[in-house]
Amino acid sequence: MTSTLDRPTALPALQVGSLTVDPAVVLAPMAGITNPAFRTLCREFGAGLYVCEMITTRALVERNPKTLQMVRATPAEHDAFSVQLYGVDPATVGRAVEMLVDERVAGTRPAHIDLNFGCPVPKVTRKGGGSALPWRRVLFADIVRAAVRAAGDVPVTVKTRVGIDAAHHTYADAGRIAQDEGAAAITLHGRTADQLYSGTADWSHIARLVELVDIPVLGNGDVWEADDALRMVAETGCAGVVVGRGCLGRPWLFGDLAAAFAGSPRRTLPTMAEVAAIMHRHAALLAEEHGEVHGCTDFRKHVAWYLKGFSVGSDTRRALAMVSGLDELAELLAGIPDQAYPAAVLGAPRGRTSPPRPVSLPEGWLDDRDDPRPPAGAELLVGGG
Structure with missing residues (x-):
């Protein structure tokens, strides 16, 4: 979109x-x-x-x-x-x-x-x-x-x-x-x-x-x-x-x-379904580089950034933060309802902050x-x- x-x-x-x-x-x-x-x-x-x-x-x-x-x-x-x-x-x-x-x-x-x-x-x-x-x-x-x-x-x-x-x-x-x-x-x-x-x-x-x-x-x-x-x-x-x-x-x-x-x-302004496809692509690239388990483990740090502002259940977020395989990732992402990109996060800081x-x-x-x-x-x- x-x-x-x-x-x-x-x-x-x-x-x-x-x-x-x-x-x-x-x-x-x-x-x-x-x-x-x-x-x-x-x-x-x-x-x-x-x-x-x-x-x-x-x-x-x-x-x-x-x-x-x-x-x-x-x-x-x-x-x-x-x-x-x-x-x-x-x-x-x-x-x-x-x-x-x-x-x-x-x-x-x-x-x-x-x-x-x-x-x-x-x-x-x-x-x-x-x-x-x-x-x-x-x-x-x-x-x-x-x-x-x-x-x-x-x-x-x-x-x-x-x-x-x-x-x-x-x-x-x-x-x-x-x-x-x-x-x-x-x-x-x-x-x-x-x-x-x-x-x-x-x-x-x-x-x-x-x-x-x-x-x-x-x-x-x-x-x-x-x-x-x-x-x-x-x-x-x-x-x-x-x-x-x-x-x-x-x-x-x-x-x-x-x-x-x-x-x-x-x-x-990608929809949730479009973001999910990008997330899987990112994890797949990491898997090509490091192997599937290590690649998916490394991908975990990106999950919260990708999902920022989207309505995603806490159980799904926890599961995504522990994902260890591409098929598992695809299944979890498929279970998230499609939705419009959250306009509230546009222009908002991302990543690390510290006093x-x-x-x-x-x-x-x-x-x-x-x-x-x-x-x-x-x-x-x-x-x-």
């Missing part, structure tokens, strides 16, 4: 180095979510750039088996495989990029490499990684430079947050440094690290970054619907959008985004912004991806 709205003219494609992204929409890497199955499903609905789960550079360089499996491209991605790397040491980051570009450990040469400097998770920031790292601007510059040099003609981009907290903004320096070191674009999430995923993203910082740099700026944060993406572009002047939690349980959002960026008013809290940082981390030393042990807790 679809609905229509009045829409403006088409928006231009995004140019990231030699890579053209049309529409200018990027799937944000999400741990345990943006695996080959989910990327395939999103691609079937729309177009854009679909980034794999975040890969830890140390684990990749050490050829961790789990990491090598996570970084494999699907056949459909061989011309547009996109990788996000997490790293804190310039030498390790450079070596990881070399492996991707020269050794083709993903099975193909990536079309794009993104560097994660936006993760706000305490176990990462307390070691100086993620959104804590841009505070150390010399180290940040060294990492971006190492990646760009190792990547050659493969475009390297950067993803970051506004800063550590309201007193320690980093995005302006990070944008200028990333541009100076050869990054092809930068993504800004409109929250500080201490906000985690609470409150509302402040898009005014995205607009300011657009004014500060010449490379494309992508906006991230609170894109729940295609119209949010259009509003973000209109309000900030950003060159494209990065979508994370908004597509959880709604892979068809990428079809809406493609339509919106093409100037079309078409929007998708703001002070950012955990290494002792003395804020003392010297020009300290070039990589933080000790920052990759130990995020190894294997």
Whole structure:
């Protein structure tokens, strides 16, 4: 089922180095979510750039088996495989990029490499990684430079947050440094690290970054619907959008985004029966990747997102959250009465939320912004991806 709205003219494609992204929409890497199955499903609905789960550079360089499996491209991605790397040491980051570009450990040469400097998770920031790292601007510059040099003609981009907290903004320096070191674009999430995923993203910082740099700026944060993406572009002047939690349980959002960026008013409002078919397709893709039992087990985390707002009995929800086979899943889904898409959930936040809290940082981390030393042990807790 679809609905229509009045829409403006088409928006231009995004140019990231030699890579053209049309529409200018990027799937944000999400741990345990943006695996080959989910990327395939999103691609079937729309177009854009679909980034794999975040890969830890140390684990990749050490050829961790789990990491090598996570970084494999699907056949459909061989011309547009996109990788996000997490790293804190310039030498390790450079070596990881070399492996991707020269050794083709993903099975193909990536079309794009993104560097994660936006993760706000305490176990990462307390070691100086993620959104804590841009505070150390010399180290940040060294990492971006190492990646760009190792990547050659493969475009390297950067993803970051506004800063550590309201007193320690980093995005302006990070944008200028990333541009100076050869990054092809930068993504800004409109929250500080201490906000985690609470409150509302402040898009005014995205607009300011657009004014500060010449490379494309992508906006991230609170894109729940295609119209949010259009509003973000209109309000900030950003060159494209990065979508994370908004597509959880709604892979068809990428079809809406493609339509919106093409100037079309078409929007998708699937019935329960149509959502059930998408759910089964998602589980089947996971089963192809991991085997039926493990694939269905992994699918369980998606059930509540898909069913958000629909009238589904508690017994059925519990059974779906324990499903272990595709036939069992099909039977349970067939028992749910068909119904219209719940309009009440349109535009509502999805996925993880958490109250703001002070950012955990290494002792003395804020003392010297020009300290070039990589933080000790920052990759130990995020190894294997």
